[in-house]
Amino acid sequence: MKQLKEQLSTLFDKYLDEFKEINEYIYNNPEIGRQEFKACEILSNTLKKYGFETTVNYANIPTAFLGKFSSGKNGPKIAILAEYDALPEIGHGCGHNIFGVTSIATGILLKEVMQDTIGDILVIGTPAEETFGAKVEMAELGIFDDIDIAMAVHPTGESHKRSGSSQAMEAIQFTFKGKTAHAAASPHEGINALDGVITLFNSINALRQQTLETSRIHGIISNGGEAANIIPDLAVANFYVRAKTLSYLKELVEKVKNCAKGAALATGTTLEIENYETSFANLVTNKKLSEIYEKNLKLQGVTEIGDGGSSGSTDMGDVSHCCPTIHPHFPLTKAHLIGHSVEFANATIQPEAYIGMKEATLAMALTAMDIFNNKDLLAEIKTEFINNKNL
Ligand SMILES: [Zn+2]
Ligand SMILES: [Zn+2]
Incomplete structure (x- = not known):
């Protein structure tokens, strides 16, 4: 695992300039929900460039996309979800620019290290988290039903935060x-x-x-x-x-x-x-999956991992009712950040932001590899998911 971590770290550093460029491009071109045409284009095109099969207008939503890489055999399907919508007036005050880049970075790195590993990586671009919540529509269409696990990591301030709950x-x-x-x-x-x-x-x-x-x-x-x-x-x-x-x-x-x-x-x-707006389900964190993610943060030397929040709502909640899900947070800075603020948006393009982004990207990629390589882990994750459903 240490060797794999080193390999992923080297790959991240190799692609960092490109990730930065995409992050800054989306930051400089903030688009509100369902109008994220530029972000959708650059994120899906980058996946395509690195060998993903891509579909835009995914699920009949013009600014949604799917990037798929399949090793060709019947293995676990792992979805990394991306968000990239901005807020009116304050642009990327929720940091979805770096959120989107982190998700495609995870997909790109994973594909490079998969080699003989059997399974599918799906990077799904999910528009309008702040308003209409495309994941709700996608969940209703059954898109997440045959996915084995779903992950998405959101930026924040101060420290990493484990996946919590939402209302x-x-x-x-x-x-x-x-x-x-x-x-x-x-x-x-x-x-x-x-x-x-x-x-x-x-x-x-x-x-x-x-x-x-x-x-x-x-x-x-x-x-x-x-x-x-x-x-x-x-x-x-x-x-x-x-x-x-x-x-x-x-x-x-x-x-x-x-x-x-x-x-x-x-x-x-x-x-x-x-x-008058889309209703959201509560987020149910898969604890086993969350433990694996946390273990992979610690493998990188991360020591400070706080508890995730429980207030507010997100359309990741709807995903968590379809398949085992985690939605942790990574830090843009050690300072406290107020969500939906101009300061938050500015923090997404500072050099310090890429430290947390790298840790989150590697932790997601390592978690995916753990699941691809260990059937028992996935079985345990799924048992927990089914037990939660029966509650
Ligand atoms: Zn937000
Ligand atoms: Zn957000």
Whole structure:
């Protein structure tokens, strides 16, 4: 394993200038979800250049891609997932530029060291993590169902962080409709839609006391009326409801919807409820797979590995319900970084960022080789996955 690590390290250093160039190109050309044409092109073309069979418009998503290398026999299928969408205004404040490059780097290095190893490497380009979450669509299409393991490593600050959990999430929009009237002259002739929204907020605030600590319910009033002297006939609230598991999310969403129904009844308004963004499942980390990844970080001399987070939501969650998955983090710097900030984006192109990137790339490649070469490991990973499913 030490020898393989050295070989991967030399290969990474050999390709580093090219990886840097791609990272900086995506950094300088930030594209928001489903518009990542430049990033998709450069990442998939680089895989093609190094011998991967590539498909763009994968899963009928214009900026998704698949890079595949198969040793030609029936072996484990290992997927490395790439993200490369940016945020409006602040560009790569979530670091998906270096995320994408790390994923293709892992594929390229793995292919070079595979030799007689039997198995498939799939590098899957998954757009719009920040918004529509293409992995959710891909999961629904069954793309991850015959994959043996999936890995994706996200940048962060301070230190490596082991794969944690994330919250299952539903984005719900409540539209209350009433009737306008002069707010001073004839308020009794109006039906106040804003009162529906305010009652909804108050009911949810009461509900909050009876929810599990690990859940979150947070919302805004996206339309609260036109003028203070008109009884609003339309008011809209957008909420995110998050929970640790899909089953608790379902229960909580039902209660939140009941708050809205109660608010409509109390105010005499009519109510429409719809999902305004893609819902995400919670991330279930495969512990065995996570242990192997951690062992391979330590093999490189990494000593500081923190715990992964549990709040927030990601479409990697949906992948983790289809196949054994890990989603750890690698450090861009030893300093603390605030996610979704300009400072975070800047950190992705500093020399220090490539230290963490190299460690993550090698740890993913070594983990893949461990699984290609040891059937018992994969069996253990799969047993855990099945047991988790039955919970
Ligand atoms: Zn983000
Ligand atoms: Zn992100």
